[in-house]
Amino acid sequence: MLLQIDFKSGKPVYLQLVDQIRYAAASGGLRTGEPLPSIRPLAEELRVNRNTVAKAYAELENQGVIETIPGKGCFLKESNSPFTKSARAKILTKEIDEAVVAAHHLQVDRDAFLALVKERLDSFERKVKEKSDND
Amino acid sequence: MLLQIDFKSGKPVYLQLVDQIRYAAASGGLRTGEPLPSIRPLAEELRVNRNTVAKAYAELENQGVIETIPGKGCFLKESNSPFTKSARAKILTKEIDEAVVAAHHLQVDRDAFLALVKERLDSFERKVKEKSDND
Amino acid sequence: MLLQIDFKSGKPVYLQLVDQIRYAAASGGLRTGEPLPSIRPLAEELRVNRNTVAKAYAELENQGVIETIPGKGCFLKESNSPFTKSARAKILTKEIDEAVVAAHHLQVDRDAFLALVKERLDSFERKVKEKSDND
Amino acid sequence: MLLQIDFKSGKPVYLQLVDQIRYAAASGGLRTGEPLPSIRPLAEELRVNRNTVAKAYAELENQGVIETIPGKGCFLKESNSPFTKSARAKILTKEIDEAVVAAHHLQVDRDAFLALVKERLDSFERKVKEKSDND
DNA sequence: GTGGTCTAGACCACA
DNA sequence: GTGGTCTAGACCACG
Known part of the structure; x- marks a missing residue:
C-alpha cells in the first residue's frame, strides 16, 4: 500500500491517511488480519509527525476499520463493508x-x-x- | 446553481464553495457576465458566516474565475487563466x-x-x- | 525588518503590510528561505488583529512572494512570478x-x-x- | 486638470480624488479662485456616483483646500501651503x-x-x- | 509553539 | 442594497 500526502490540499493530513487506508481496506488492497505499517517508520517515510499517524490510526479504530493490539501493532479487522x-x-x-x-x-x-x-x-x-x- | 455544504467532510467550507462554483462555471451552469448570488443572502441560506462566503469569493477572484465590483456584486469572468x-x-x-x-x-x-x-x-x-x- | 502602520492613511492595514514586506523582500532586507515574523507576535507588536496580519500573509502567498507551511511558519520564497x-x-x-x-x-x-x-x-x-x- | 481613478486599488475612490486635487492645488496645477469641475459632469466623466464626488469635495472643504458657494460651485481657496x-x-x-x-x-x-x-x-x-x- | 478556519458583529465605501 | 476591512475570540491541525 502506497500512501501519499498533499500538504497543501487544505484537507488535514490525518484525514488523508484515514481515507486512503479506508479505501484500500474496502477494496481489497488490504486483507483482513494484515498488519498496517507501524507508526514510527510510516511517519518517517511520509515526513509527518508521529502524532499525526497515530491520530489517523485512532480514527480508523474508532470507525471500526482496524484493531490496535498494544505492543503488537494495528491490524485490519474483518472487512464488514467492502465497497461495491x-x-x-x-x-x-x-x-x-x-x-x-x-x-x-x-x-x-x-x-x-x-x-x-x-x-x-x-x-x-x-x-x-x-x-x-x-x- | 445549487450549492451544498457538507460540514462533516473535514474540507473547509469556503473551499467546498470554491469547487462547486468553479464546477458550475466550467460546466456552463453559470454564464459569462452573470452575477453570482450576493454574499449576505447566500451566507444566510447556507447557514454560514458572511466572511466564509466572502473568503470563497475572494479565492475565486484571485483564481481569475470571477470579478467582484464593490457595491455592485460578483460576476463570472471570461475564462482566461492569468497563470503561466x-x-x-x-x-x-x-x-x-x-x-x-x-x-x-x-x-x-x-x-x-x-x-x-x-x-x-x-x-x-x-x-x-x-x-x-x-x- | 521594520514594519510600520499608518492607521489614518485610508489604505487598508493588510495592504500596507503587503507593500512593506514586498519592499523588504525585493530590496534584500529579507533573504530567500528566511522566516517572516510569526503572525501572533507581529499582530501584537503592531496592535492589530491576528486575522489582519494573516490576511496580509495570505495575499503575499498568492502573489508568490512567500510560502507558508502550517505549523511551521512563513518563509520568503525564491522569487519566481507565477503570472503570465x-x-x-x-x-x-x-x-x-x-x-x-x-x-x-x-x-x-x-x-x-x-x-x-x-x-x-x-x-x-x-x-x-x-x-x-x-x- | 485630469483626474484618474483606479477602482481596484483598495484606496477609496473619494480619497483618490481628494489626493489628486490636493496635489494639483498645492503644486500650481490649480490656481487660487479657479472653479473646480462641477459635481454632476465630473461624476459622469469618471463614471462614479455623484455622492462619491460630493464626498470628495466635502472632504476638501473640510481640509480648507476649497470653498463651496452654494448655487455657484466650488472654488480653490487661497493656497495656504504650497508644496516645496x-x-x-x-x-x-x-x-x-x-x-x-x-x-x-x-x-x-x-x-x-x-x-x-x-x-x-x-x-x-x-x-x-x-x-x-x-x- | 505555528498557521487555518469559522463565527459574530462593527463600521466603511459605494450604487 | 452591494462588497471590504477590521476586531475579538473560539476551536482545529500540526510539530
Whole structure:
C-alpha cells in the first residue's frame, strides 16, 4: 500500500491517511488480519509527525476499520463493508470531475489533459514499483 | 446553481464553495457576465458566516474565475487563466494525483481508470455543449 | 525588518503590510528561505488583529512572494512570478499609472519624472547589491 | 486638470480624488479662485456616483483646500501651503518606489520597466491633450 | 509553539 | 442594497 500526502490540499493530513487506508481496506488492497505499517517508520517515510499517524490510526479504530493490539501493532479487522463496484466508481468520479473542471479553467485541452493523466499514472506506478522493490 | 455544504467532510467550507462554483462555471451552469448570488443572502441560506462566503469569493477572484465590483456584486469572468503554463501544470498535477491515488487504493486498474477519465471528459463536454446549445 | 502602520492613511492595514514586506523582500532586507515574523507576535507588536496580519500573509502567498507551511511558519520564497507576461504587465501598469498621475498633479514634468525614476531604480539596485555583497 | 481613478486599488475612490486635487492645488496645477469641475459632469466623466464626488469635495472643504458657494460651485481657496520641491519629490518617490518594487517581483528588467514607464507617460499625455482639445 | 478556519458583529465605501 | 476591512475570540491541525 502506497500512501501519499498533499500538504497543501487544505484537507488535514490525518484525514488523508484515514481515507486512503479506508479505501484500500474496502477494496481489497488490504486483507483482513494484515498488519498496517507501524507508526514510527510510516511517519518517517511520509515526513509527518508521529502524532499525526497515530491520530489517523485512532480514527480508523474508532470507525471500526482496524484493531490496535498494544505492543503488537494495528491490524485490519474483518472487512464488514467492502465497497461495491459502483460505490468505488462514485468516489473516483468525484475526484476525476474535480480534475476535469480544473483543466477547463486552466484552459488545458483534452489531449494535453489525457497526456498529463497518463504521465501521472506512469509516475505513480514507478513509485509503487520502487516501493515494492524495497520491501 | 445549487450549492451544498457538507460540514462533516473535514474540507473547509469556503473551499467546498470554491469547487462547486468553479464546477458550475466550467460546466456552463453559470454564464459569462452573470452575477453570482450576493454574499449576505447566500451566507444566510447556507447557514454560514458572511466572511466564509466572502473568503470563497475572494479565492475565486484571485483564481481569475470571477470579478467582484464593490457595491455592485460578483460576476463570472471570461475564462482566461492569468497563470503561466508551468504554474497551471502544477495545479492540475495536484488534482490529477489525488484521483490517481484514490484509484490505486480503490483497486481500480489503469485501463479502467483511463476509461473513466475519458467518460467523465465526454460527459463534461456534453454538458457544456448542451448549455451552449440552449443559447 | 521594520514594519510600520499608518492607521489614518485610508489604505487598508493588510495592504500596507503587503507593500512593506514586498519592499523588504525585493530590496534584500529579507533573504530567500528566511522566516517572516510569526503572525501572533507581529499582530501584537503592531496592535492589530491576528486575522489582519494573516490576511496580509495570505495575499503575499498568492502573489508568490512567500510560502507558508502550517505549523511551521512563513518563509520568503525564491522569487519566481507565477503570472503570465500579460498579467504581469497589467499589474505593473497599474503601479506606474499611479506614479504618472501623481507626477501630473504635482506639476513634475516628463524629464524630471524620468530622471527621478532612474534615480530610484539606481538607488534600489544599489541597495540590492549592497545586501548581496554582505554575503 | 485630469483626474484618474483606479477602482481596484483598495484606496477609496473619494480619497483618490481628494489626493489628486490636493496635489494639483498645492503644486500650481490649480490656481487660487479657479472653479473646480462641477459635481454632476465630473461624476459622469469618471463614471462614479455623484455622492462619491460630493464626498470628495466635502472632504476638501473640510481640509480648507476649497470653498463651496452654494448655487455657484466650488472654488480653490487661497493656497495656504504650497508644496516645496522636496515635499513633492518625497510623495512622488514613494509612488515610484512601489512601482520599482513591483517590477522586481514581477521579474521585469530595467529596460522593459523604463520602456513601460515611457509608454504610460505617452499614453497619459495623449489623454491630457485630448481632454484639453475638448474643453 | 505555528498557521487555518469559522463565527459574530462593527463600521466603511459605494450604487 | 452591494462588497471590504477590521476586531475579538473560539476551536482545529500540526510539530
